[in-house]
Amino acid sequence: MLVDLLDADLPTRDFLIPGANLPVRQTRLDGLSSLVRFPPGWARPERGHYLAGEEFVVLEGELRLSGITYEAGRHGWLPAGTLRHSGAAPVGALVFTAFAGEDSWVSSDLDEPDGPSLRTPLETVVIPEGGLRLTPHSALLDTPVALGGPAEMITVPTWTWERSTLIPEGRVLVRWTP
Known part of the structure; x- marks a missing residue:
């Protein structure tokens, strides 16, 4: 959803x-x-x-x-x-x-x-290849990839949230459940 x-x-x-x-x-x-x-x-x-x-x-x-x-x-x-x-x-x-x-x-x-x-600053920070680790449980990514299990995702800057196993196109804050 x-x-x-x-x-x-x-x-x-x-x-x-x-x-x-x-x-x-x-x-x-x-x-x-x-x-x-x-x-x-x-x-x-x-x-x-x-x-x-x-x-x-x-x-x-x-x-x-x-x-x-x-x-x-x-x-x-x-x-x-x-x-x-x-x-x-x-x-x-x-x-x-x-x-x-x-x-x-x-x-x-x-x-x-x-x-x-x-x-x-999520909208302007440079994201290195492989993503930018933000916390022990999250990273900012800009490459669509499939994950091994579901994670929370917030798209930047449209500010939508979903739980998914596929990272969508664009800047996405991905949070894995601790």
């Missing part, structure tokens, strides 16, 4: 992210993947980290995390244990997000990441 991630009519539920001031609207896609709409003025001043790494793509608006602004078309990877602070979506944001395990939030000032944080 092909899902248009920009479709405003996707079913959602209100969800209050731990430590945040306003609820977000969440659409569960598959397993640990969701589409999250942050309302204008959303903020999470609480400091802490998740016990699992989080991969995300900002589709609309902008998301600020720990002093870094992620604009539309940007991919982010925050490993498990990465300290988060000053989270905000001043103008709102639509974000695809996927955790590499259970998304348990821990309030703290500790910073014990299990790898480097990354920020990548």
Whole structure:
């Protein structure tokens, strides 16, 4: 099934992210993947980290995390244990997000990441032959190939999502289930 991630009519539920001031609207896609709409003025001043790494793509608006602004078309990877602070979506944001395990939030000032944080412009980054590894569970590819098993795929920049065994034509963020 092909899902248009920009479709405003996707079913959602209100969800209050731990430590945040306003609820977000969440659409569960598959397993640990969701589409999250942050309302204008959303903020999470609480400091802490998740016990699992989080991969995300900002589709609309902008998301600020720990002093870094992620604009539309940007991919982010925050490993498990990465300290988060000053989270905000001043103008709102639509974000695809996927955790590499259970998304348990821990309030703290500790910073014990299990790898480097990354920020990548998906539409303009150069993709080397064989693809660009973005996280332990994903890569940006631009060559159609068949996979040994199903994976999540987000086409760039049309922002569609599907689970498939065939990578389509164009730039595609491919996520393998951890």
